[in-house]
Structures are given as structure tokens and as C-alpha cells.
Amino acid sequence: AGVTVLALGLSQACSETVQAAEKSDISTQSVSAFDAQMTALAASIDARMLTDVPVPVPADAGGGYTHEQHKQNGKTIYEAGMLYQHTGDEKYKNFARDILLDYAELYPTLGLHPEHKPSTAGQLFWQGLNEAVWLVYVIQGYETFRDDLSPQAREKIETGVLNPMADFLSIGSPQTFDRIHNHGTWAAAAVGMTGYVLGQQERVEKSLLGLSQDGEAGFLKQMDMLFSPDGYYAEGPYYQRYAMMPFVLFSQAIEKNEPERKIFEYRDGIVLKAIRATVQQSYAGKFFPINDAIREKGLNTVELKYGLAVAYDLTNDPTLLGAVQLQDGSVVPTPEGRKLLDDIAAGKAKPFEFKSLELRDGRNGDEGALMVLRSGPESDASAVVMKATTQGLGHGHFDKLGLLYYDNASEVVADYGAVRFLNVEAKFGGRYLPENDSYGKQTIAHNTLVVDEKSHYDGDWRESQKFSPDVLKFGNINGVQVAAAEVDTAYEGVNLQRVVAMVPREDGIAPYVIDILRGQSGDGHVYDLPVHYKGQLIETNFPLEHETTQMNVFGKANGYQHLWQRAVSPELEGQQDMSWLIGDKFYTMTFAVDGPYKAYLTELGANDPNHNFRKEQALILRTEADNAGFVSVYESHGRYDNDEEVTVFDGSSVEQISTDKLETATAYTVSMKNGDVVTIYLADDTQADQTHKISHKNKQVEWSGAVHVTQ
Template sequence: MRGSLLLITFLCTAYTAAAAETPTSSQVSSVVAANSLKTDMAPLFAQEVERSRKFLALMMDAGVVVPVPKDPGGGYTHEQHKQNYTAIYQGGQLYKLTGEQKYADYVRDVLLAYAEIYPTLGEHPARKDSQGSGRLFWQVLNDAMWMVDSIQGYEAIRDSLSEVDRKNIDDNLFRKAAEFLSTGSAVTFSKIHNHATWATAGVGMTGYVLGEKELVDIALLGLDKNGETGFLRQSELLFSPDGYYTEGPYYQRFALKPFVVFAGAIENNDPARKIFEHRDGILLKALRTTIQLTYDGYFFPFNDAIRDKSLKTDELYHGVAVAYSKTRDPGLLSIAQWQGRTVLTDAGKLVANDLAAGKAKPFPFQSMLLSDGREGDQGAVAVLRNGDSTSGQALIAKNSSQGMGHGHFDKLSWQYYDNGHEIVSDYGAARFLNIEAKHGGRYLPENETWGKQTIAHNTLVVDGKSHFDGDAEAADKLAPEQLHFSDKAGSQISTAKMTGAYPGVDFTRTLALLELDGLNHPLVADVMRVNGQGSHQYDMPLHYNGHIMRVGFDLKSNVESRPVLGSDNGYQHIWVDATANPESADKAFVTWINDDRFYTSRWIPQAGSEAILAESGANDPEFNLRREQMIVQRVKAAGGSVFASVLEAHGRYDGAAERTTDSDSQIKSIQHTRDGDVDLLLIETLTGEKSVLAISYDQDETKKHNAMINGTKVNWTGFADHIRLGGGSQ
């Protein structure tokens, strides 16, 4: 007998006993049934049941609506088919939970309508040439998403159907859809990519429901069944040993649902595979890593990321429930509590019950180095944290691989979060997801001309060109080398090197989150060493969120008209607000305010360097780009260069009390020295406290080093360290 797709049945013991004793009378209302169920439900699960009941009531009142596909993302038919597969899934689960026939009848009728229309469908009329066309949706990915939810809803009601209806739905809908998603979309199905994850999950689960071993085999092992593609191969190639997904956090979140839902089906139908133990438990590890890649619940917007995506998403409701059912990790309960949601499965019920029983503990957000690549040798993402994950600090060094087609050209870029806000920002994707007015909700042209280009990120641009000259195929071949990582309290440091992004140029960046005596908040220190052959223009952008309060140097402002910074590689989208030539480190700073806190970026200007204050949005006739601010350091040099800077949080503005404290920087000066192979960054506060960030670049962590800066000798052991020299007034 085929196993249930769901991890376990949804009927609780108390409800089963009550149902057995209740006479089957038409006088017993669904309201009474619902009320009796609620007495056995924890609040979170009861809320989920009620939410689904209300949604299904609206869908059922509207009748069965299965339109001929026509619209792109965000359009009427697109959204109706999305609503339908959600209703199919939830209706099936409510039927299993309550036994109320109306839910099974509705799901049956919707599926019969699909069985009638599906055999007549060809390529979607709103298809895009660069992506595989779906039948129900403009891209095949959405068809696979439809399949993953719909097959679960169908599994829940299938045994209640007449033989005629079951055969009709089996043959004219799910078998045909499985054929289309697999052999009919062979290129997509055979990728190592999130689109293929959804497709293989949908086909594999359909195989289990219909008892079709062939569908299960090709889903797990690929169309050739040699294991070179398919679901198992994806779990081996798309995640690093640390559970980092190569396309970045946004797509890691998106891909998790088919991974964990199909894994649940595999475990239930083929427990001998021990799918949750596969590759050292990579799927459960990936779920925890996904959560770690957030601040205040929102994902770090690497690569093609939609910035408003958080842990409050369907994929993570499923992921958290499944992971908790396997691990009983109390930290996951606190995530479910923050989400305020769960799923209509026994895993979801377990989460709700244990949450109600007070078993939750705070999820352990922490500093960590997450390797990238199957073997963990394709760079890494360094997450440096201080304080909690909602108002503390998080410094993110993106030293990872390209991220395939969704990757951006931004090697060694960084982001910074503080006080509940993104302070140093990453643009993410240029896309308004499922808003039809914006190119049907697809990625916008500006995603290529701006979002992916290097100047849109916080990293080095050489000669006005993007890394790898904007060639994704070339970028996929090379990754940064993570040289050092330390999460020592008060002195957290990450260093990585990139070679090959530009001919004849390599660059090494050290980012540190340092606690300095006399400062109320940690300080970010940034040292980028560039080695180059010949003469080059080096641009170092800093994208920030806030309103400028003070600029330390004289500006040449463009008050009547704003020139554009360049003509291509993203420069065509930059309005130049002002330019300057800061001459000394005491004047090379910009202070801005974000919410109630002030921030000062201070750097050491190099000879002949220029500072450019700018904003995105030029050459954007359709208003597709957000207007965001940046500061660009520009240096023209023969050979290499060094960019050294700090970012300081300070002071407070209390609008209610009309009171401002410490709105100016508390840093007196910064100084950079090169002593042999060592880089030293000396930081002095207004109170006279001195600290040095010392970088030896020697990967022998036991080796002792010493160097001189400003007449002072400093000593440390290993690759890098933060040395407090004291000297402050008491």
C-alpha cells in the first residue's frame, strides 16, 4: 500500500475517538465539529485551522474558477491558479483533519476542472523566451509549485473519490502534468537549480501518490536515472557542508519547501533511504542556516533577492515545523512564535502544542563562517554579530561564489545592520514580484544593468567595469578565498582574497567588528588592499541608508542639474549630487542619521583621490529603480592601492524630547601604516583611547608578530588581531 505523502496523518487520537462515537446525522453541523476540534488544539494550530476555514469559505462561495491561462505574474489568471493550488492543499488538509465532506467535494471539483482543461493547454501565451514556458503559468517553475501543493491536497482526498473521478484526475491531470514537468521540460528538470528542485519534488510526490515508481526514480536520480541530476544530486551540489545554498539566502528560503516536503514523502514511503540523514543531515542543517542568514527576521539580500522576504513565508512555516519534528530544538519554537504561523500537519500541531507548553527557547543567532560550494571551497559568507538579532549589530562579509544565474558581480562586498535597520545596504534584485504593471512581475531590465553590476554593491570596481566584465559563466569558475575568520568577542575579524575578477588585479579585504573602550557601540573597520599592474581607476562605493547630517570636506554640489557618473556597467544609473577632494583623514568623513542613531563613515584619503556623493535612479524612464544614496571613493593610481575606513554608530536623537546627544563622531582620527607585509589601522577616540587592527596575512595562527605604528610597537599572534593600547582620559 502506498504511504501517505504527509509526514503523519492529521487526525489526532482525541478527535478520532470523538468521531467514532458521534452519529452520522445531517443535523450535526460543521460548527459543532469545529468547536469540538478546537478544544483539543493549541492556540497556534487552532488559528491556522480557522485561517484555512475562512480562506476555503471564500473560495467555495466563489465556486470552481479554473480560467484558461493568459496573464503573466500578477495578472488575473496567474493569481487565480495560485489561489487554486493553495485551496487544493488546504482543502485536503481540512478534510483529513475534520472529516467534513464539503472540503473533499470542493477539492475534487477543482481538480476535475483542471483535468478537463489541462490536456488542451500548450505553451503559455505570456511565456518568456529566456525561461522554460509553463502550461498554467508563464514559467515552468510556477507549474511545479502548483504541482507540489496540489498533489498533497489530492493525496488527502483521493481515497474518497469514485473510481471514475480518480482515474480522470490521475490520467488527465497529474500524469500529464508529471510528464510535462519531467520529459516535457527536460532542460529545467535536469538542472542543478531551484527550478529543478520544485519540479523533481512535484513529480516525485506524484509518483508516490499514483504508485508510479518510474516517476519517483526519475525525480530522485534524474531522467537518465544515473544520479548525475535529480533531487538527490541537487541536495549534494546546491548546499555547502555548512548548509549554505549557493544562490544565496533568498533562494535558499525559496528552495527549502520542496526539499523538506519531498524529503518527508521520501521518508514516509521509503524510510530505508534515511533521507534526513543524507549527507550528514544536510536538509535540517540548511534550515538552521537559513534562519541564521537573517536580521530581525529578514533575509540578507544577496544576489537576486526581494528585500521584503522574511521568515514569515510559507516555505519557512513548513521548514520550521518539519525541522522541529525531527530535532525537538526549542530554538525553533521561538522562530515559530515570531512567525505566528504553522502548517496543518502533525509537525505543525507538535510545534503549536510544545509552544503552548512553554518549551520555547531563544534561537541561538551567532557569529559564524558559512562555507560555500559542495566541498566548502568556493569562498564563504562571514556573519559577525554583537547583541541580539533584532537591535544588535550584524556585519556580513559576502565572500561567496557567483551564485549561478541569480548571482551578482560583487566579490568581497559587505552589509551592516544596527539598531533594527540595514545601515550599509545591498540593493538586491530590481524586481516588483507579481506586480503586473512592472513587466509582469518579472526581473526588470535594470536588474542586469544595475542590480547585478559591481558599482551597485559595496566593493571594488576597477576601470569602471564589473567583476569578470559582467560574464556570469566566467564568474562561476572562480571564487574568493576565505583567509581568516575569528568570532572572538570584541574582536571579530574576517579576511578574504579575490583573484581573477580583473586581469592583473587582485584584492584582499579585512572587515572587523570591534569594541573600543569609550564607545557605546561596536565599530566596523575595513581595510581593502589592492594589488594591480599598470595604471587603473579604483572606485570604492558605500551604499548607505539615512539622511546626511554633516560632511567633513568642501563639496562642489550640482544644484541645478545632475550629471550621470558613466555610460555603462551600472554607472549610467548614478546621479552625481556632489564631488570633493578631501585632503586629510580628519576631514574625510560623512555623518548621517537613521532612525534615532547617527553614523559616521570615515576614511583615509589617498593622494589625488575624489569623493563622489551620488544617488541611484538615472536613465530610468519607467521608474524601476529605488532612489538610494552612495559615497564613492575614487582613486587613480599606478599599481595598487589601499582603502582604509571605519564606520561608527554614535549618539541619539529623541524627537519627542527634542534632544540630541553625541551627534558628531566620537573618533578623533584614524591612521594606516604598512610595515613590511603587515597592515595596521590605528583608531583614536576623542577621549584618547587607542586601538590597532593588525593584519599579518600569515595563516599560521600560532606565529607571533610585531610591528610599529606612529612610534608604538604592537604585538599579536596569528593572522590578525585587535590590540587595545589604552591611553584614554579617566
């Protein structure tokens, strides 16, 4: 009766789908992977239909009973809708309708949630964010059966819950709705998607342009502000995956309803860029665990499943199917999900290409970058990550120029990630543990330079957020991949510089990685370089005195208080190495430090009265000087195969590491035992347009910019 229905994002008319399913049944005997998955989903919903679905009066905050029940109900409505769309079976429509009718009774009786967060209150949930997520799920389910409801049921559901909730999330919560922030994106998506389904264009406009519809807030502004031009999200991939979800779903709804907006071309295709950038920020299926990341998170997350389904539906890029093949086999229960599995079955997939890439940070791309070097396009080729980004707001870690090193599908030199057991009630309610602040965020927990046992920016994230490192170089120089950056604000009066180079070796052998890290200052400092290596220590070529009957804490504060001092070397000079075993490969780090230094082995776990840490270990190189330079060469080698009983351990292949102070630069030369030589020049003046002309080892070397490499 005069109701305009706009097609929403993830759904299509049911009859089409059913016909398609019937047709496919005729042409092939076997059940498609997608049908099998939907059958499993149907079994789970069928089981839920056997008992009453509680719609309780809101009482609990996050994690509590009413919170979890409402979350599950939202998902149930969504899934029942997808099943109705897939099968055409009325029972799914009726099941979802009845739950929604209960909500239509409950919602009008609610005020603010009794445990509401004052700044971002909800009614059904303690915070508005959960309410927006709930509506995003529910409206997608509702769209699949809205046309097939009686007018009375439709009226009751929309008057009772959908409209008042959309009102609450927009005009009722202006401080969130108009905020340029992830929570605002969820609210915009919820309200805008509701607008499309209920035929309320004004909701759509407000969602796109802000409550006052002037474009100073709303979804488009969020697209402008929340990602860098390369699709990097300032908080890092763990949060990026979550932030991406409302962008993906609302964009898809816009595309279906108002294709003339060309939303997927907006800002040079920022949504698709962000989806691809998220995949790129993973290794062997897991996201780089920078900032407050849960390390288990990776490509299998539901947000990325939506992202890939939508991106493939738009682009038909076969390498996105390759990314899906790196997931766990299940897809989202939508026509776009079906398309993924059908096209994979039809042999259309091509491998997703992981790349060396610089993901610039900042809305204008001028606030540092996350730099990734890879030895090949596989998800488990050797990879090095340098974090030269902004702090990443309140969830950021103090790890300027921090390094991660991966090889052979394993972490080799790693970041602890967040000190947290997600949703484990017994562990501080599943929230971030106190040790996340006292250790996880601190600089010593990372693979970067620590000065005077303090964290970067003295551990003040708001201070850190004002600055970002300068990228000195990203790219290929004479066959060597290079990433370099510097920052002079992390410590007062100290400039930190890092150059990481990935040097190819013969076919079939992983590249080696040269890492130059230096701190320069006029005054004396203690410089610590922690290397959080994984695996089992095999040998060091320098002596170590191990604590045998008593272990003491390594330091007093800024994360040091959580380290046991396991071993210490005598004073060392020049080049040393250490080897360890991870899985079936050995790793050797050969290193040299300007001036005398000591090596410590530490173990995590001191001052941990609640047993909140995993067991981790580190090598810490310590030198005291005005300026300190650390040159390290990482390599993987050998084989530890217990089935074949073959062990090959080659040890360091580095002949010599030498440092030459030249006229306008310093030359770092790594000579390998096989005769290969690589020299990295780091200019004193790091400006990009500065040209250099230096005589070194009887050769003239010329370049412009901060870094040069010869081999």
C-alpha cells in the same frame, strides 16, 4: 481494493486529528491559535465554494488570467485538503474532488502550452516549473482524502490528471527532470510525492536517482550539488528560500514513508542546515538583499514557514520556535504547523540564536564564503556581512567583497537589491527592469571597490562564475571578530583585499566596525569606494560644494550613468568623518585614504526615464594611484528621541587612524578618544601557513596567516 497507501509528508489520518481537537476543546476553553487560523482559512474556502471554480483552457503566460487561475486552484485543492484533515467535514473533500474531476477532463486534451518556454515547457502552465509546483501542492491535498473517494472518482482523477502530469514532468521532460537545478528539484519532489501517495515506488526511485536510476541525477544528487556543506545556496538567501521548499517537502515525505533512508541525516543533515542557514541570513526579519533579491522578502515567506514546521517536528529544537516567533504569527495549515503554535503556547520557545558565521560557498565548500559578524544573538544586534562568495550565477551581482552593515534593526550601509517591482504589471510586467542590469548588478551599486569605473569581471557573469575569492580569515583574534578575503581576478592586474573587524565596546554600546579595503596593482588606476548609506546626512567634517541649481550625471557607464553628482569635496588628505541619522540613532563613519582623495555625494535617478529607481544616496571616495588603501571606522552613537525631546550627538570617537608599512605586513592602527587602541596587521604574503614576526611600536608581534589583531 489492493491499493497500497503510503502516508505522505504533511498529513495524518483525519480521525486522529479530529479526536485531538475534541480533546483539546474539553481541556481548555479558549480557542488555540492554530484553530483560530484554521477557522479563518475555512471562511476563505467557504467563500470560494459559493461560486464556480473556473478550470480554463490554458492560454496565458506568467501573470495572465489562466496562469493565475490555475495557480489558485492548486492552492485551493491543497487548502481544502488541509481543512478536511483538520475538521473532517466532507464538504471540503467534495469541493477539492470536484475541482480535480474538472482537471481530469481538461488535462488529457492538452498539448504543450500555447505560450510554452521551449527549454522547459509545461502543459497547464507556460513553464514546467509552475506545473511541478502545482502538483506538489495538489498531491498533498489529495492525500488527505484519497481513501475516502469513491473508486470511480479516484480512478478518474489519477488517470486523468495525476498520472499523466507526473509522467509529463518525468519521462516527458527529461531535460528538466534530470537537470541538477532548482527546477529539477521541484520536478523530482512533485513526481516522488505523487509516487508515494499513489503507491508507485518506481516514480519514487526515479525521483531519487534520476530517470535512468543510476544516481547521476535526481533528488539525492541535487542534495549533493545544490547546497554548500554549510547549507549555503549559491544564488543567495532570496533564492535559497525558494529552492529549499521542494527539498523540505519531499524529504518529509521520504522520512514518513521510508524512514530507513534517514533522509534528514543525508550529507550530514544538509536539509536542516539549509533551513537554519536561511534564517541566519536575515536581519530584523528580512533576508540580506544580495544578488537579485526582492528586499521585502524575509522570515515571513511561506517557504520558511514549511521549513521551520518540518525542522521543528523532526528536532524539537526550541530555538526554532524562537524563529517562528520572529514571523508574523501564522503557520502552515498542517499538523506540524499546529505543533509550532501549541508548543509556543505551552512556553517551550527559546530565542533563535543569530550567530557570527562563515557560510562557505561551493559544493565542496571551497569557493569563498558569505561571512557574517554579529554583536549578539538577537535578530537586530549589530551585524556586518561580507560577500566573498561566487557570483551566484545569472542572478548574481558584481559585488566581490561587498559589505553590508546593520544596527538597531536598520540597514546602515545597504545593497540596493534587485531593480524590480515583483508582479507589478505596470512595471515591465513585474519582471526585472532594464535598470537591474544597468545599475543593480553593477559594482558601483555596491559597497566595494570599483576600479576605473568598471564592474568586476567587466560585468560578465559567466567569466565571474569561474572564480571565487579566497577567505583569509574568519574568527576571533584577541577579542575582536574578524572576516577577511581577497580576490585577484575581478580586475586584471589588481588584487582586492578586505578585512572587516567588529570591536566590542562597553556593555550596552554597539561595537564599532573597522573596515580595511585595498586595491594593489603595478599601474595607475582610479579607485572608487562607494558607501550606500541610509538615513539623513547630518554633518561632514570636510567641506562639500553642493550643486545648487543644476545637477549633472556622475559618469557614463557601468551604473555610473544612473548617479547624479550632488556634491564634491576639495582634494582631501588623511582622516575625515561623516555622520548621519537613522531613526533614533546617529552613525559616524571616520575614514582615511592612502594619498590624496576626493569625496562625492551622489543620488540615484539619472537616466531613469521610467522612474524605476527608489531614491538612494551614496558617499563615494575616489583616489588615483597604483595602490589604494581605505580604512573606515563605523560606529553608532547618541540618541534622537522626539518624545522625550532628548538629542545626544557624540560624533566620531576616533582619535586617529594610522597606517604603517612594516617588513612583511601593513599595520592599521585605530586609536579611540577614550584611549582604546586596535591594530590590524595584514600580511603581504597572505598564505595561511606563513608565520610573521615583526617589531612594531617597540613590541614584538608574532602570528601566522594573513591577518592579526592586537588591542
